[in-house]
Each structure stands twice: as structure tokens, then as C-alpha cells.
Amino acid sequence: MTTTISWPARLPLPTYDGYALEPESAVTRTDMESGPARQRRRFTQTPTRIPVRWRMSAVDFATFEAWFRLKLDDGADWFAISLLGGSGIAAHEARFVGQGNTPYKAVPSRGGAWIVTSTLEIRQRPMLDAGALEILLAEDVVALFANIQTLHTTLHVGLPVSIRW
Secondary structure, eight states, X not given: OOOOOXXXXXXXXXXXXXXXXXXXXXXXXEOOSSSSOEEEEOOSOOOEEEEEEEEEOHHHHHHHHHIIIIISTTTTSOEEEEEEETTEEEEEEEEEOOBTTBSEEEEEOGGXXXXXXXXXXXXXXXXXXXXXXXXXHHSOHHHHHHHHHHHHHIIIIISOTTTOO
């Protein structure tokens, strides 16, 4: 990651409510006069949009507003945040794109909480590399993980300490 700004550790991560990965298409399609349409890849890296929702206390929301304005330059800058993806929770480089001219929406809720919603754009989703994909496509994944667990138990629990490294 190239950004030096991080999501504040004291603020909550997005909730599951409304959370979704919405990748932009990297393919362009050309309809033909006759026959099937042609498709080709236009880009090797496409951004993904993620609608997000946070439930924040009043202090958290005050912190968020100040961080957004002072650290993110009113949302113009990219920042590092841990988000859920296919490989689990991982670091992403994101920025606020919101909806229309609104970078985020904040609605007060009962008990002094704030519900903050927005859309984040991430540069690249972390995912499996080609080697890991080949293993997962070729192997019985459940058996593979069971064997890994068995090997771990044998090495770290079953063997006497004198035999271990």
C-alpha cells in the first residue's frame, strides 16, 4: 500500500448490514451485426465499490468527522482500512466516493448513536495468487485442511520436545 493514512483504530469497522462487494467490469462488449457479440478485457485492474455502514457513539462520530476533514483532506485522500473480502478480513487501500455529491450520510439514532453510511472505492481486492488457486482447484480442500491440522498436531503436540527442532 502506498498510503500513510490509516482508519483510526479507536473507530469501529463497518457492519455487515448493507455490506457488498461491487466490482466494476474490466470487459468491454461490442455487438456484431450478426453472430455473437465480441468481448475483450479492457483493464487489468478495476476498482471495487463497497457500500458500508457504521454504528458510532457520539464521541466516535466526532472523531470520524475530524479525521475525515483533517487527515483525509475532506475525503480526497486514500487510506488503509481492514475490510472483509473472499480471503477474510484484510488490509485494503480505500477512499470515500459516497453517492452523488455526498461523501457520507450520518443519521442520529436512539441512545446518542450515529448511523454513518457511505460507499468506499478500493484499488485492488486481495485475493489468492495463481499457485493457491491451482491447489484449491486440484485438491479436496476439506481433506487438505484436515491433513494440515493433523500434521500440526503431530509436530507440535505429539512429538517429544527433544525431537522437535
